[in-house]
Amino acid sequence: MGKENICFLSVWIILGKIFATFSSDPELITVFDNTTVTGTPPPTPPGWITDFTDIVSKFSLRTVDIPDDDMCYIVTGSPETVKECEFNPQTQTFIIIHGWTRDLAMQHHLILKTIWLLSNHNTQNVFYPEGVLLSCSWPHKSVCVCVCVCVLLQVTGMFESWVPKLVSALYEREPSANVIVVDWLTRANQHYPTSAAYTKLVGRDVAKFVTWIQKELQLPWERIHLLGYSLGAHVAGVAGDLTDHKISRITGLDPAGPTFEHADNQNTLSKEDAQFVDVLHTNTRGSPDRSIGIQRAVGHIDIYPNGGTFQPGCDIQNTLMGIALEGIKGLQNMDQLVKCSHERSIHLYIDSLLNTQRQTMAYRCNSRETFNKGMCLSCRKNRCNKLGYNINKVRSTRSAKMYLKTREISPYKVFHYQVKVHLFNKDPLSFTEQPMKISLYGTHGEKEGISFVLPVLSGNTTLSFLITTDVDVGDLMIVKLRWEKDTIISWTDWWGSSKFHIRKLRIKSGETQSKVIFSAKDGEFAYLVRGGEEGVFVKSKEDNMNRKEKLMHKLKMQGSLFGQNDA
Structure with missing residues (x-):
């Protein structure tokens, strides 16, 4: 490991300790004394x-x-x-x-507090006036000179x-x-x-x-x-x-x-x-x-x-x-x-x-x-x-x-979608924390490779999950779903098939409140295989028929109401 990498690693460790100290340790953070504000406001005499x-x-x-x-x-x-x-x-x-x-967030002074010779298990403790104790340790046997950078709370x-x-x-x-x-x-x-x-x-x-x-x-x-x-x-x-x-x-x-x-x-x-x-x-x-x-x-x-x-x-x-x-x-x-x-x-x-x-x-x-x-x-x-x-x-x-949900920069808006899917499988397969990707294609644009994690993935169950995109794709036309290869090797990769069948996807848009059914593009089912090809779904004919039926029913109801009003 080069000296540059070693020193960067040390900064990583130090900053991690700083962050943990500021955010979690009740004994070391006197500035966050959490005595509840109690009592009534100061007396309010007449006038x-x-x-x-x-x-x-x-x-x-x-x-x-x-x-x-x-x-x-x-x-x-x-x-x-x-x-x-x-x-x-x-x-x-x-x-x-x-x-x-x-506030810790107001302004900071970056202090080159100490330059010291670091060796295995050598620890330098630094105590600041505000009551924050920073512990900077060096676990590597190599000896190098490194700068410990610490944050001092400052009245500005x-x-x-x-x-x-x-x-x-x-x-x-x-x-x-x-x-x-x-x-x-x-x-x-x-x-x-x-x-x-x-x-x-x-x-x-x-x-x-x-x-x-x-x-x-x-x-x-x-x-x-x-x-x-x-x-x-x-x-x-x-x-x-x-x-x-x-x-x-x-x-x-x-x-x-x-x-x-x-x-x-x-x-x-x-x-x-x-x-x-x-x-x-x-x-x-x-x-x-x-x-x-x-x-x-x-x-x-x-x-x-x-x-x-x-x-x-x-x-x-x-x-x-x-x-x-x-x-x-x-x-x-x-x-x-x-x-x-x-x-x-x-x-x-x-x-x-x-x-x-x-x-x-x-x-x-x-x-x-x-x-x-x-x-x-x-x-x-x-x-x-x-x-x-x-x-x-x-x-x-x-x-x-x-x-x-928001994105990390302004404008912060994202578009929210609920995806509901029913998984079929003849074998009692069950997985946790599975990486997935979904791609959306609409009338205004597309967003490919949206990553998310399913907490549980098992057969013969209906899953509901939230996805977001910062792109307004318009009315959804095509959806692609892919099960990513997990970094951990499972026994099913050796002795069984990690595969689920999907007949339909039901997607609801939070922004437009529209609900759309998607069917497998080829055949009755699309297949979700770990590390395999993505399943492709298109706007369902059933969905289009349901929409037409609802519209006709609405028009009939309006017509009957008009007739009642005319009478």
């Missing part, structure tokens, strides 16, 4: 809502031309600042609330890079709107438990500001929309709870999990905080107590893209590939290990503002496991909805949990 002397947060009205700079601050209780900032009371008002700026006092992007996207969609950014950096720049506790005070600041500006300008409550990310989502919730009138809408962008997962509604975002509360959950991996984003549903509609866990393109392999290709420059992507999935909630929302022709659909489902079987692609009775800005504001007494 507290009009006492502006204790407001610490700042409210910057950003502009279309300079979305990344605080050109003008509106001071609560100072009407002249409203005029100076040219606030427009006749249009929509968006209030953006950032999260913890001491700067806005996160997504803020101007969201400001610009809101102005792109609503050019005449007011887009206000809440600056609570002095309180967000603390250890996590401290900043989490401050959300109650910042929420009071926002409640006072919203109440004052609404009364000062007779601003309709229906035109006020709060958007909060991470801790900022809970700030928005506290503010909505304290105002004397329901805010129109609060959008929670992956609300923070630590200290809030089991907190009461007064201290967290909840559906009682606004007329409509929609929430995106994008980083809920791990146990509830250690999840970066809150796992439980807290809004009227809670959407869990890709199951709400790690998002596409946010895995450690992508970061390590950057390091391998770009060296030290690639390390600038190190923060993606932590912030990528958490921040994806923001970029999905921005995507909904900008890509109006590619709106992403989500589907109501009891669990992500059921959704991954393709069994929830229904739009009946408000069971599907658009993700983001254009969501249909459906209010119910219980939170509606919705799921969808």
Whole structure:
């Protein structure tokens, strides 16, 4: 093994340990102390809502031309600042609330902490001020000099890079709107438990500001929309709870999990905080107590893209590939290990503002496991909805949990299909975790070689599974299904035939709600053979006949109704 490969392997091991340390070890992560926020908000004596002397947060009205700079601050209780900032009371008002700026994802300092001689079983332990212990080990007997690159949590006092992007996207969609950014950096720049506790005070600041500006300008409550990310989502919730009138809408962008997962509604975002509360959950991996984003549903509609866990393109392999290709420059992507999935909630929302022709659909489902079987692609009775800005504001007494898949870059939209297939086999064959590929050919395009894994593959059973494609193929005409060769040799490869018979495929499109039956192209059956040729299926004549019969029945019913009306 060459020195370059050895050193790359060491970086892999080190970064793996860093990631595991940041995400899982409760004893080593004091910054993620998960003491639940409890108790009631600070006392609210009579007239507290009009006492502006204790407001610490700042409210910057950003502009279309300079979305990344605080050109003008509106001071609560100072009407002249409203005029100076040219606030427009006749249009929509968006209030953006950032999260913890001491977040692992905010900014990093890459530290060449130690250069040491590494040998077999030699271990170097590095302890950082925030309470993170990094252990870098070298298992190879060869001796080489290697650089241990570690991440130091850093107080930055700067806005996160997504803020101007969201400001610009809101102005792109609503050019005449007011887009206000809440600056609570002095309180967000603390250890996590401290900043989490401050959300109650910042929420009071926002409640006072919203109440004052609404009364000062007779601003309709229906035109006020709060958007909060991470801790900022809970700030928005506290503010909505304290105002004397329901805010129109609060959008929670992956609300923070630590200290809030089991907190009461007064201290967290909840559906009682606004007329409509929609929430995106994008980083809920791990146990509830250690999840970066809150796992439980807290809004009227809670959407869990890709199951709400790690998002596409946010895995450690992508970061390590950057390091391998770009060296030290690639390390600038190190923060993606932590912030990528958490921040994806923001970029999905921005995507909904900008890509109006590619709106992403989500589907109501009891669990992500059921959704991954393709069994929830229904739009009946408000069971599907658009993700983001254009969501249909459906209010119910219980939170509606919705799921969808996305791709890793914007536009994030993919097309969802449920595939149902009945397998026949005379032998009692059964396999697990089998690699498959499916190809779709339609009137608008095609998508070949979509890879997926079937958890169970056995004879005389009906399987249902979900597949997605980022290509709009139009109306499906041909489908090809292939059973890939497994890397593990099975006894059936030697003593039996790994083959199933398939007569039909039933495919439902989530986006169009169409259901189509496909029959084997040649003969009564198509054969699914491990490592063999793909089975080819074409649009069924039976399906076409059923459609014609349904259409004729519909026309007859309409005719009979017309006759009744004429009578």
